[in-house]
Amino acid sequence: MPPPVFRFAPSPNGYLHLGHAYSALLNFDLASQQGGRFLLRIEDIDVTRCRPEFEAAIYEDLAWLGISWETPVRRQSEHFARYREAVEGLSAQGLIYPSFESRAEITRLVAEREAVAPWPRDPDGAPLYPGVAKSLSLEQRQQLIAQGAPYALRLDIEAALARTTDLAWREEGAGPGGEHGFVNASPQAWGDVILARKETPTSYHLSVVIDDALQSVTHVVRGRDLFWSTSVHRLLQQLLGIPRPVYRHHRLIEDASGHKLSKSTQATALRELRRQGVTAAEVRRLVGLPDGSRTTTGGC
Template sequence: MAADPPVFRFAPSPNGLLHLGHAYSACLNADLASEAGGRLLLRLEDIDLARCPPALEAMLLEDLAWLGIDFETPVRRQSEHFDDYRAALEALAEEGLAYPAFMTRGEIRRFAAASAQAEGRAWPADPDGAPLYPGLDRTLPEAERRTRIAAGEPFAWRLDMAAALRRLGAPLRFIETGGGKAADVVAEPALWGDVVLARRDVPTSYHLSVVVDDALQGVSHIVRGRDLLPSTSVHRVLQALLGLPAPVYRHHDLILGDDGLKLSKSRGDTALQTLREAGLTPADVRRMVGLSGEAPASR
């Protein structure tokens, strides 16, 4: 029996103009899918509806069409699948692995600063530089949780990372091919502490939704920027807890600006729309990001 073709995906957030970094990731996914005789999906990660208006989505789709990338349809929009993420969250909560946490980001920062001052050492931070959640709400009585939620107090659902790792036992691993050859990498999810899984007003987070989506869409190969490599450790935990398959990963180098910093959607000079209006072609863009001017032919 023939093996299923590999499945790749490009998953941008339509909250700003696509730039050269997005073009590189999209084109690289398309090239690898073509070379492998695989499928290529487009997913719009628009869980933050306030920052992802229809106009920006339309501009994103226009940019991708201009690049000449052929994605399968229909496009998956995360905002249309909140029930999928809610079901995954409920499964974790029922297992005692997720809990409502009421400390705001500001309160966490103040707690971290006070603790650092009292103990004379820095409060630990996650790989993104944010102070780790101290876990003060992890053991709140259930009655108090219900009362505070009923009163409308803001909260987030967090993963009890220590409990999750005890449940899983052996260290988790993933296959990383970004260095030119496959490497067996040991995940380090504890570095993230009790990550956010959802908020009161949005029933998911990036970590939870991306794991659920990749499984539901049958994604076998995840090709994305190196800045997301640390997040893979969290994703492996959620995959293992939810009984989902682990894709193969490739975290590519980032396209940097003249200042050496990662590109952002606020930088208009690298926006594909700006480059297109200046008369550049898709082949020019491919060469600018280090790819050949012509995409490989499908096998």
């Protein structure tokens, strides 16, 4: 039986902080305990915000923490053709349609609807897509694209759900409400999610499930803030015919006010802590992990 495969997949759009340290160390420790493999993946599909200096800092910070990883490192920006192929396959099944409203137009549409009645929102609190692009004819869509109109490619959730069954996943951690064991996915809560844009042939949801499958990742260990995103990921895994990993959503590292740490919070950046003389062992204690690779299951 092949060994389990764990991964840490940061985006190089800022410096790593204590929250990243906890997730990376937890994945590394679990891989070590189970005789598994640990992968590092650079999720840099946002070419406008991701920068080489942040990627270099990721390698530096992880090495300082005592983490080693397999090479070569997969960089998502080098695999746009693979993601585009998946989008084209879903489109050929009639599961994707382009929407043309700008963010400002969507905000206006939501405001108009909320003036009449509450408008549904996804688990992250963002309003579901309110536009009418799904009702446009093929000729209308082609004409707008030919005119150079910006667009987002959305998954038709209703059509996708009609083609799938058994979207549950095995949860070894816990969700926001304490969900554990086998959890039933609810992708409809997200509405018609964006899978790609005119200028970027993929999205987080699409690229993460493709990469996990291509890299044979067996255990996805990540923050609890991504718990309900797993619903979309399970749906895409079924549509694309790829394996379902085991999931483990861990607690979040919060600041003094109880908010999730952000890359914009410079005081928590690992490089800043290192500058202040904090050691890697102290970082482990700060995030609640024992020394070495003796991580327990508590707090996850």
